[in-house]
Every structure is written in C-alpha cells, then in structure tokens.
Amino acid sequence: MLPPLSADEPAFEGQVPFDDRGLAYGDGVFETVLLRAGKPVLWDYHMARLRQGCQRLGINVPCPASLEATWQGAPTATLEVLKIILTRGTGGRGYAQPDTVVPRLLSRRTPFQPSAERWRSGVTVRLCDLRLSRQPRLAGIKHLNRLENVLARQEWNDAGIAEGLLVDSDDVVVEATSMNVFWQQAGEVFTPLTDQCGVAGTLSAALVDQGAVKQATLRLSQLPAVEQCWVANSVQGMWPVNTLLAADGSVLKRWPACEGDSLQRLAHQLLGYAPESY
Amino acid sequence: MLPPLSADEPAFEGQVPFDDRGLAYGDGVFETVLLRAGKPVLWDYHMARLRQGCQRLGINVPCPASLEATWQGAPTATLEVLKIILTRGTGGRGYAQPDTVVPRLLSRRTPFQPSAERWRSGVTVRLCDLRLSRQPRLAGIKHLNRLENVLARQEWNDAGIAEGLLVDSDDVVVEATSMNVFWQQAGEVFTPLTDQCGVAGTLSAALVDQGAVKQATLRLSQLPAVEQCWVANSVQGMWPVNTLLAADGSVLKRWPACEGDSLQRLAHQLLGYAPESY
Numbered sequence: 001m002l003p004p005l006s007a008d009e010p011a012f013e014g015q016v017p018f019d020d021r022g023l024a025y026g027d028g029v030f031e032t033v034l035l036r037a038g039k040p041v042l043w044d045y046h047m048a049r050l051r052q053g054c055q056r057l058g059i060n061v062p063c064p065a066s067l068e069a070t071w072q073g074a075p076t077a078t079l080e081v082l083k084i085i086l087t088r089g090t091g092g093r094g095y096a097q098p099d100t101v102v103p104r105l106l107s108r109r110t111p112f113q114p115s116a117e118r119w120r121s122g123v124t125v126r127l128c129d130l131r132l133s134r135q136p137r138l139a140g141i142k143h144l145n146r147l148e149n150v151l152a153r154q155e156w157n158d159a160g161i162a163e164g165l166l167v168d169s170d171d172v173v174v175e176a177t178s179m180n181v182f183w184q185q186a187g188e189v190f191t192p193l194t195d196q197c198g199v200a201g202t203l204s205a206a207l208v209d210q211g212a213v214k215q216a217t218l219r220l221s222q223l224p225a226v227e228q229c230w231v232a233n234s235v236q237g238m239w240p241v242n243t244l245l246a247a248d249g250s251v252l253k254r255w256p257a258c259e260g261d262s263l264q265r266l267a268h269q270l271l272g273y274a275p276e277s278y
Numbered sequence: 279m280l281p282p283l284s285a286d287e288p289a290f291e292g293q294v295p296f297d298d299r300g301l302a303y304g305d306g307v308f309e310t311v312l313l314r315a316g317k318p319v320l321w322d323y324h325m326a327r328l329r330q331g332c333q334r335l336g337i338n339v340p341c342p343a344s345l346e347a348t349w350q351g352a353p354t355a356t357l358e359v360l361k362i363i364l365t366r367g368t369g370g371r372g373y374a375q376p377d378t379v380v381p382r383l384l385s386r387r388t389p390f391q392p393s394a395e396r397w398r399s400g401v402t403v404r405l406c407d408l409r410l411s412r413q414p415r416l417a418g419i420k421h422l423n424r425l426e427n428v429l430a431r432q433e434w435n436d437a438g439i440a441e442g443l444l445v446d447s448d449d450v451v452v453e454a455t456s457m458n459v460f461w462q463q464a465g466e467v468f469t470p471l472t473d474q475c476g477v478a479g480t481l482s483a484a485l486v487d488q489g490a491v492k493q494a495t496l497r498l499s500q501l502p503a504v505e506q507c508w509v510a511n512s513v514q515g516m517w518p519v520n521t522l523l524a525a526d527g528s529v530l531k532r533w534p535a536c537e538g539d540s541l542q543r544l545a546h547q548l549l550g551y552a553p554e555s556y
Contacts, residue, residue, distance in 0.1 A: 015293035026304030
C-alpha cells in the first residue's frame with residue numbers, strides 16, 4: 001500500500017494532466033458537500049463514502065488533514081458547495097496502474113443558495129427512459145464514471161421538471177439523476193438499496209441512522225401506489241414530489257402537497273435548514 | 279447544435295481544468311491509434327468510432343483538420359501510439375450540460391514497439407472475476423467511463439498473463455480488458471457483438487469488412503469447445519491464446535500454437551506488421 005498523502009500536500013483547484021487516470025478512465029471518486037458557517041455538513045458521512053469508494057477502487061485515502069484543508073477558510077456568513085475530486089493519480093500502461101501512484105486531490109468551493117420554493121411547493125419529476133445497468137462492484141460509491149447520469153439528464157430541457165427518476169434494467173427504482181429517492185408506505189418511509197447501482201446518499205444514510213428511513217426495494221410498477229414521494233440530497237435538502245411524469249410527458253401520478261412533513265423537518269434539521277428560513 | 283471545432287484550434291497535450299466534464303463525469307471518448315511511417319493506421323475506422331461515440335453522447339465532432347493535426351509531424355522511421363481524448367468540454371450545473379459547450383480535444387504520441395514474441399508464441403489469458411454490466415446506451419463506443427476495465431485489470435499482477443477475459447453479467451464473452459476476442463468454430467472465425475457492453479474494435483471492424491470474421495454470441499460455457507482463440511487490437515496486433523486460466527489460476531483450456539495462421543496474417547497486413555518483421 002502507498003503512504004497517505006501528507007498533510008502538507010494541499011488540495012488544489014487547478015488542472016489535471018493528460019495522463020491523469022481520473023480523466024483517462026474516470027478512475028476516482030468525488031464528493032459534493034454543503035458548507036454552512038464555514039464548516040462542512042454531514043462531513044463524517046461524506047468521508048465514510050469517500051473512504052468506501054477508495055477501498056472499492058484500491059485508491060489510498062488522503063490523510064484527514066488534506067481533506068479538511070479543502071474547506072478551511074470558507075466564509076462563515078454564506079452557504080457554499082464544496083466539490084472534492086480524488087483521482088488515482090497519473091500514469092500506468094493502459095488500464096494497469098503503476099507500481100507507485102500518488103492520488104490527486106482537487107477541490108473547488110462555489111457560493112450556493114437552495115431553492116426554498118421547492119421545499120414548500122414540491123417538484124415535478126420525470127421518469128427517465130435510460131435504465132441504469134447493474135454493477136455491484138461500483139454500486140453505492142460516488143465514482144467518476146457518470147455517463148449514465150449525464151445521458152439521463154440530457155433527456156429533458158424543461159425548467160419545470162426538477163429531476164429525472166432512474167430505474168434499473170430490472171425496473172427497480174434507484175435514484176434521481178443527482179438526488180436520492182424516498183417514499184412512504186403504510187406510514188413508514190423507505191429509500192432504495194444501492195447494492196446493484198446508484199449512489200448511496202449521505203443525507204439518506206444519516207436518515208437511516210436516525211431510524212427515520214429504512215432501505216427497501218421498490219419496483220417502478222409499485223411507485224404510483226405509494227403514499228408520498230420525495231427526492232433529496234445533502235446540498236439541496238428535501239423536495240416533496242407532487243407530480244411524476246412519464247417520459248412522454250403524461251402524468252403517471254400526483255401526490256398531495258406535504259410541506260413541512262416530519263421527514264423533511266428532520267432532513268433539514270440535519271442540514272441546518274431551519275423551518276424559519278423557508 | 280454547436281459549430282465544429284475550427285481547423286485552427288489545435289489539439290494539445292496539456293491539462294484539463296477542474297470543471298472539465300471528462301474529468302468530472304468521464305463525459306467524453308478516446309482513441310488509441312498506431313502511427314506507422316508518420317501516418318495513422320485504420321484512421322477511418324478510428325474516426326468512425328469516435329464519431330459514433332460523439333453522436334451517442336451528443337458531443338459535437340471536431341473538424342477533420344483538428345483531428346488530423348493530432349498526428350501531423352509524427353516521425354516516419356519509428357512506430358508511435360497516438361492517444362486522443364475528446365471531452366464534452368467545461369462546465370454545466372451538475373449533470374446538465376451548459377447551453378453552449380466547446381468540446382476539448384487533447385492528444386499525446388508515445389514511441390511504441392509491439393511484442394513480436396507474443397505474435398509467435400501466443401499468450402496466456404485469465405478469466406476475470408468481474409462481470410461487465412449490460413448498458414446498450416454506452417455499448418460499443420470508446421467512452422471515458424472505464425472503471426470496469428480498471429477493476430478487471432487489477433485482478434492479476436503476473437507478467438506471464440497477457441490479458442484478462444471479460445464476460446458480462448449473462449456470462450456472454452465480450453472482450454479482453456484492452457483487446458477484442460476472436461474464436462474459430464467449424465473453420466469460421468467470430469468476434470462478439472458489442473451491442474450490450476464492450477468496445478467495438480477498429481481492427482475487428484476491418485476484419486469483418488474484409489469478410490474474414492463474423493459477429494456472433496459466445497457463452498463462457500461454450501468457449502472451451504472452440505478450435506482456436508485470439509485477442510487483438512489495432513496497436514498490438516493479434517496474439518493467439520494458447521492457455522486460458524480460471525480466476526483461481528487453474529487451466530480451463532489449452533489451444534495448439536497457430537503462429538502465422540491466416541487470420542493473424544490478414545490482421546497484420548491491415549496493420550502493416552509484415553511477416554518478415556516477426
């Protein structure tokens with residue numbers, strides 16, 4: 001195993017060279033983190049997922065100080081989004097990695113404002129044509145091979161559609177293009193397993209740890225029968241889904257508004273989005 | 279649609295910025311081209327695959343002059359390998375691409391020498407544990423989402439094993455980690471379809487066009503019964519497979535040596551590897 005990145009090796013915004021394996025093969029992982037009051041929200045969950053991704057791909061995890069350096073100096077008065085990219089590093093003959101390879105850590109912070117209107121009024125979500133492929137070796141981690149998400153997001157260009165719902169090749173509900181999915185059935189809330197495809201959400205993991213959500217399998221055909229549906233992530237917060245459209249634009253299902261439901265309240269408490277900020 | 283890259287926009291070796299979508303999502307395609315006597319070999323096939331990849335991903339194809347500029351000035355006395363990376367370019371809010379986005383074309387040339395010994399004596403190939411996922415939307419094109427190949431190539435570290443054989447989640451034979459597979463049955467030669475996964479090889483396409491090879495489906499269970507097996511690509515040429523190992527190292531099958539068989543002769547004629555150079 002390689003030594004961890006040293007604490008004095010700072011993350012950088014800059015560029016990656018032609019032969020960086022992140023560029024060549026998508027050989028790396030990333031995280032997108034909400035920064036509030038200059039501190040990362042759900043940092044332990046983001047780091048757990050990053051570590052799991054590194055372990056799965058065989059990339060050495062940077063030391064905590066290098067990772068924490070990515071958000072140090074963030075402004076305390078405004079929200080920001082921190083994006084971290086960690087690639088395996090440079091080189092190798094083809095797909096084989098070099099005997100010694102130093103991971104490359106990059107990061108960028110961007111000002112951010114969530115859409116409180118979507119928290120209140122809910123959103124329209126469209127079922128994507130694209131079916132996610134099932135690959136347990138890559139499922140759950142936030143790796144850099146995201147062409148399925150890119151292709152799915154290309155399917156619509158209507159600002160009135162907030163997200164695209166993704167199901168896999170077995171018609172199992174997995175996620176939205178950049179958010180996780182939650183549904184209520186018999187008064188309990190569930191979110192999909194991510195053992196075959198999809199990204200394991202950090203907010204989702206925190207809600208499971210809180211006992212508010214369980215992991216389960218939902219087939220597309222069962223979705224219209226659920227009592228309520230949400231899409232959420234650790235940056236945007238939780239949007240109630242009020243309308244689910246088929247790929248052709250027809251309405252598959254409408255759900256009643258559920259602003260300020262207990263699941264959203266808990267999610268926003270975890271993210272620091274206080275009810276009075278709506 | 280965006281205008282094509284202008285002829286005076288040269289390809290460059292350089293770096294890509296943090297927000298290049300090739301780095302962020304593997305949102306792009308690549309080609310690896312043999313340069314002989316300063317000219318690309320099977321250029322039309324490489325360009326056809328690159329165009330198909332761009333069409334599938336919705337990336338504008340650079341103009342021919344920009345692509346040809348990647349190999350101009352190559353030495354005429356030695357072999358080189360040209361690698362071209364074409365990304366969708368910079369930016370976008372998450373997976374959605376910006377309204378205007380300029381593809382980024384990068385290239386690098388490297389001296390190359392094929393392994394004539396492998397042409398003559400054949401190679402040992404190992405069946406990989408990893409199963410390729412089936413995703414028809416990405417199958418066949420040489421996109422930048424190559425983590426399955428990276429993980430498969432990590433499975434062994436024995437210089438005596440030349441390649442890893444990849445089968446998909448349905449146990450259909452697809453390819454080797456960086457080469458295509460060919461097999462002989464009842465005197466005819468076949469190569470897998472690449473409509474569910476795998477990369478459509480340029481040498482493979484040329485051999486199909488020559489009438490020497492047909493596309494067919496081969497299940498893993500049928501492989502030991504074939505009369506001969508090869509792995510090949512447009513850079514390395516064609517290696518007869520003399521031994522197929524299981525993932526645990528046990529021998530699944532040995533094939534007799536077939537140096538200089540008619541398929542290899544034709545492949546090497548297409549690539550300019552003359553028999554006397556063996």
